Amino acid sequence: MVHSFGNGWRGGLIASALPVLCLAAAVLHAEPQLQIDSPQNGQMVMAEGDLTVIVKTPDSVFQSISIVGEGPFALSTGISAPPYRFSYRISAEFASGRYRFRAAGVTGFGATVYSNPVEVDIEQSEKPKKLEAGCQSLSMIEHENAALVIWGTFANGSKVDLTRSTQIIYSSDRPAVAAVSNEGGVSASAVGKARIIVKYADKTVLVPVVVTRSAAH
Structure with a gap:
């Protein structure tokens, strides 16, 4: 017995395959991910101390990762391979207040990808005289x-x-x-x-x- 399938069957097969194809395309074009693992957003940091920023990524497509932001985070030297750890010395004379920064990664295609921003609160450990x-x-x-x-x-x-x-x-x-x-x-x-x-x-x-x-x- 020979089964015959009409154009309706072919159309249904194509339609059912479209979501899979779209999903595959989305995966292929998904943007690489960057995440600041430490410090936590909103964390208070005492002046006259050290702060380490740790960046994590599940992707290995970045040629370089650096930190960009305000105050002490304005400039950083890019790191080309994990672990992505950036150390900062917060001087006693540094102005108190909130400072925002984020990680920036450069891919092999020359595109720049940014993490979500993180904000820290730099404060003095003692009361002023x-x-x-x-x-x-x-x-x-x-x-x-x-x-x-x-x-x-x-x-x-x-x-x-x-x-x-x-x-x-x-x-x-x-x-x-x-x-x-x-x-x-x-x-x-x-x-x-x-x-x-x-x-x-x-x-x-x-x-x-x-x-x-x-x-x-």
């Missing part, structure tokens, strides 16, 4: 913006920029006149006087703000 603002007061025009700079002096004599530290608390006694962000950005909203209060551990600094009307008014 003195806290001071870069300016004693602010004179602003209505709707103007300004940026505070906060310095901490420590027992070893080092003077560190603490403006972006996650340990600092900024507030305003009259936010309707002058508001302040978590990183010391001051926005003048209305004519009047206000005080920006800056706290770090047991130290406090007050920065008076005077907001005047724009000459255009």
Whole structure:
């Protein structure tokens, strides 16, 4: 007995094969993977210490892997073979705050592949002996913006920029006149006087703000 299959059977066979072909194509063109295994995203790192960044990848297609990012992670020498470990010395004078970086891998085809970014929080291990603002007061025009700079002096004599530290608390006694962000950005909203209060551990600094009307008014 001879079985005859019509065009409908052929069409069904082709249709059923399409998902398999698409999956195979996706696998062939899948982008190589990079992952920062250490440190963990959001990890706090103490200044005057060492930090090791470890990059892992299941692929062996990279000619070189390096770290790119902010602050101490701005430049790194590429590594051409595993283990992919990058060591950084965080000096005591390094500005406190959050810094973001990611791994960058160059494939044999010359393409650059990036990992998901990781952010670390660089902070001082001791409390400052003195806290001071870069300016004693602010004179602003209505709707103007300004940026505070906060310095901490420590027992070893080092003077560190603490403006972006996650340990600092900024507030305003009259936010309707002058508001302040978590990183010391001051926005003048209305004519009047206000005080920006800056706290770090047991130290406090007050920065008076005077907001005047724009000459255009």
